[in-house]
Amino acid sequence: DVKVTQSSRYLVKRTGEKVFLECVQDMDHENMFWYRQDPGLGLRLIYFSYDVKMKEKGDIPEGYSVSREKKERFSLILESASTNQTSMYLCASSPPGRINEKLFFGSGTQLSVL
Amino acid sequence: DQQVKQNSPSLSVQEGRISILNCDYTNSMFDYFLWYKKYPAEGPTFLISISSIKDKNEDGRFTVFLNKSAKHLSLHIVPSQPGDSAVYFCAASVTPTGANNLFFGTGTRLTVIP
Numbered sequence: 001d002v003k004v005t006q007s008s009r010y011l012v013k014r015t016g017e018k019v020f021l022e023c024v025q026d027m028d029h030e031n032m033f034w035y036r037q038d039p040g041l042g043l044r045l046i047y048f049s050y051d052v053k054m055k056e057k058g059d060i061p062e063g064y065s066v067s068r069e070k071k072e073r074f075s076l077i078l079e080s081a082s083t084n085q086t087s088m089y090l091c092a093s094s095p096p097g098r099i100n101e102k103l104f105f106g107s108g109t110q111l112s113v114l
Numbered sequence: 115d116q117q118v119k120q121n122s123p124s125l126s127v128q129e130g131r132i133s134i135l136n137c138d139y140t141n142s143m144f145d146y147f148l149w150y151k152k153y154p155a156e157g158p159t160f161l162i163s164i165s166s167i168k169d170k171n172e173d174g175r176f177t178v179f180l181n182k183s184a185k186h187l188s189l190h191i192v193p194s195q196p197g198d199s200a201v202y203f204c205a206a207s208v209t210p211t212g213a214n215n216l217f218f219g220t221g222t223r224l225t226v227i228p
Contacts, residue, residue, distance in 0.1 A: 043218040105157030
């Protein structure tokens with residue numbers, strides 16, 4: 001089974017802090033994604049990556065950056081955390097080809113910014 | 115503007131009965147549709163999908179129906195079991211594939227009452 005592991009289940013940070021959310025997948029998938037889930041808004045795409053060192057903006061990239069130095073690892077960076085970035089963050093991966101056919105998600109990181 | 119809508123935030127059903135979860139979309143270019151299931155403290159997991167060339171796809175107790183003229187998608191679970199209690203997200207995408215072409219609904223929380 002594909003495993004997508006997010007390093008933290010819960011995180012509490014202060015406004016202005018730099019925050020790193022880490023995600024590792026073990027199935028050699030080319031495609032990796034970061035979503036955030038908010039009540040009433042569903043899942044919204046922040047950034048995605050088709051390959052190492054490649055990144056593309058999603059629907060809501062403002063205030064975020066990403067890093068993909070190795071195929072299995074995709075990091076989401078909040079450069080200066082703000083309270084409106086309090087959310088559930090979900091990492092996902094998928095094999096090459098029809099990348100929207102089936103995403104494999106991690107269990108999520110609930111981030112609270114105080 | 116939400117392109118994929120799940121207008122019922124919650125649904126309660128007796129065990130053994132049918133659960134029907136609904137999803138509407140606005141973009142007539144969508145040609146691939148998916149349902150994901152999410153348990154608390156876990157990431158969403160892929161449940162079932164359907165291509166726009168079909169109007170029905172079945173997998174065990176789960177059947178997805180697509181009505182293209184009405185831009186409506188539904189998931190039927192028969193018979194419903196307590197383990198089906200979860201949040202269900204529908205999603206729609208446009209070919210050619212691309213992460214920016216996948217849109218999620220806001221989710222419906224299903225509770226199956228024993």
